Amino acid sequence: MFRYLTAGESHGPALVGIVDGLPAGMRVDFELLSAQMQRRQGGHGRGRRMQIETDAVDFLAGLRGGVTLGSPLAVIIRNKDFDNVRALMDPRTGSGPPITRPRPGHADYAGAVKYRHRDLRNVLERASARETAMRVAIGEIARQYIGLIGISVSGFVLQIGDVAVAIPEGTPSAIELDASPVRCHDAEASAAMVACIDQAKANGDTLGGVFAVCASGMPVGLGANRQPFDRLDARIAAAMMSVQTVKAVEVGTGIVTGGYVGSRSHDTFEPGADKPSRGSNRAGGIEGGMSNGQDIVVQVRVKPIATLMNPLASVDLTTGEIAKATIVRSDVCAVPAASIIGEAMVCLALAEAVSEKYGADSVEELRANFEASQKGALALFAVPKHDGPVIAPQG
DSSP: OOEEEEEOOTTSSEEEEEEEOOOBTOBOOHHHHHHHHHHHHOSTTOOTHHHHOOOOEEEEESEETTEEOSSOEEEEEEOGGGGGSHHHHOTTTOOOOOOOOOOTTSSHHHHHHHHTOSSTHHHHHHHSGGGHHHHHHHHHHHHHHHGGGTOEEEEEEEEETTEEOOOOSSOOOHHHHHHSTTOOSOHHHHHHHHHHHHHHHHTTOOOOEEEEEEEESOOEEEEOSSSGGGOHHHHHHHHHHTSTTEEEEEETTHHHHTTSOGGGTSOOEEOOSSSOEESOOTTTTEETTEEESSOEEEEEEEOOOSOOSSOOEEEOTTTOOEEEOOOOSOOSOOHHHHHHHHHHHHHHHHHHHHHHHHOOSBHHHHHHHHHHHHHHHHHHTOOOOOSSOOOOOOO
């Protein structure tokens, strides 16, 4: 089964990931991997950390000649900024003055109480969204894995601050999105979003927003209704909610259809060439916890980043006195980057489901399992063809 783990602190020596369950014989496209890492670092509103890091991905195990061996894949991204804070973050000797003023909206306070830390740095280093660099790396590997059976995934921005656009009918092209400084398909809205970010920066504030992720080329039947956590929508929602600053996940048009009657909420069946087609996609490609063959469409709402240059009120945990929240280097807006992270999380969730349904030890076996499943699905409800007249049964 496909599974993964990540480790590493924001300013530690490196981020590390392990991916288990990839079939042997999958060639990794390093150019696509590098491009995806650069997309995560981009977007208007990012902080100075992105000017330091290059997010170069290296492999320590599970790969030979660029091809997976079937054994666990070990991935590493070295943090260049570690050299600037080695005295603080060295795993053996690191020490320094404690951070004691928690930021409202961050993991600082809850983590300090949970782990009994008196220095908030011990919490915020792992809680930082820097960790998502590794998720994007292994998410791209998952993307290439699910791409073996024709699934593609794309993320884009719908809202930053109070500037919003409707979700487009078709998925915007990669060229179109990469050309936008905020990964929005609408040029006028994109410019307004940039201005909104600039104003927030001038005010020492931050901005959240909404992004969407679409998965195309979906087969029918990924996920299951056997147990609650087998459901594909539950897995995708959990994957998205695990991303820092994410506060809400919507599959299809789930929010607006909550106020509709049933006749306005569901997607009608219509005759098709070799299988039924659908009159709409309000379900977002998932029904009963399983993919239904339509595009999976997920919208994700991201809160503003918790670190403000004009900080909110807090308390010094060592003295109990009123104080301003801690200021650390941060972004003004990370919604464009969050759309790339969201892509990675959908790819990882789908990779788990693909592995369960078509899982195999090699790429050849994976493709054979997939093709056999597709043929079986097409034959399941096929209308029998007769050369002569149909004779009704007697009696």
